[in-house]
Amino acid sequence: MSHPLFTELQKVHTGMFVSENQSLSAYNTLHLGGNAELFAIATKQSELFDLLKFIHQHPDLPFTILGSGSNVVISDSGLPGLTIVNKANKIDIHPRIHEPDSHFKVTYAQRNENEPEKYLDFTKLDYDESGLPYQEVTIQAGTPLPFAITQLISSDLTGLQWFGYIPGTVGGAVYQNIHGGSYHFSDYTDTIKVFNLKTGKTVLYKKTDLDWKYETSFFQKNPHLIILSVTLKLFRGNATTAMKVYKAWIAQKSKVQSMASPGSAFANPSLEICQKIWGEQKSTGWIIDHELNLKGFGIGGAKISQEHSNFFINTGTATATDFYQLVKYVQDKVRDKFGFELIPEIKFLGKFE
């Protein structure tokens, strides 16, 4: 039976792709999950805007917004209401070049890998650009991050090279406050334009008005705020150096991080927790590998990667339930042995039990 709002959804924006009972497996890096009751792909900001107005007009309609689906596990039973895949993409470079100032503050995302020779060694790639002139760039949320990085570096705008090998959109980068090496995405952020689904209006937030932490943003606690675009302050840096670092970082990461995953399964535990147990910072990968001996362990088709123990991969036959159970299993083991809670970085969407 057709969804009661499907006919109305078809009229939201001429030419936009809409469907119902749409399989979501093509819209996430794990290639799994059930169907979306209602589904739309926004390829332009005007399409996204009209879809968000539609949700605002139907406050009881459940909704989900997806970027590249590179940080999610979608329930086998699918997603209720409307799922929007945001592909609205545009990059606007503002013409004015600003003199160097003290706006740039590194929040030091780096949680050292405990075995850099085996995993990642960022220290040799890091360098400081903070004394350089800078320029503002506005990027629509559906722009793929790898595309934005290479386009901007080729325009001599640097700073995003640390976020190489992250297959998400710019909206996902803001939502998750992604980290790369020593840096968080919020270090480069100036303002964020959002659509407020409660009021039906757009709002501009200044980065300095919001709280940013490792793998956490204000938007995770406010799902009625949909990120439309972000304005970044990027450096007029050396494009050759930035591109070299970007490629070297990708070369390292691609050896141990699988694209058939939703990224790191868990955030690393805080220094405070680690100091009490190990006397120093430990990464979640190290804990799963050395303390739990779970490298290669699997449930159904979901498996802890042999190359990086904080990456859980789809071996080809995994269900979303397999992933959920594997995450719970590791959480239980860590709680039983060490008494603290590992926090998943992965977002579980839809019903899980």
Ligand SMILES: Cc1cc2nc3c(=O)[nH]c(=O)nc-3n(C[C@H](O)[C@H](O)[C@H](O)COP(=O)(O)OP(=O)(O)OC[C@H]3O[C@@H](n4cnc5c(N)ncnc54)[C@H](O)[C@@H]3O)c2cc1C
């Ligand atoms: C191989 C690999 C490597 C990775 N490396 C890293 C890494 O180094 N650092 C890191 O931090 N992450 C990493 N990730 C995880 C992931 O790529 C990032 O978190 C990415 O930013 C997610 O973006 P996305 O567009 O895919 O978001 P999605 O997975 O589509 O969505 C994630 C969440 O963001 C929300 N969201 C998406 N767009 C919007 C929007 N416009 N407005 C409001 N909410 C929105 C969704 O509703 C969902 O809750 C990696 C993943 C993989 C597969």
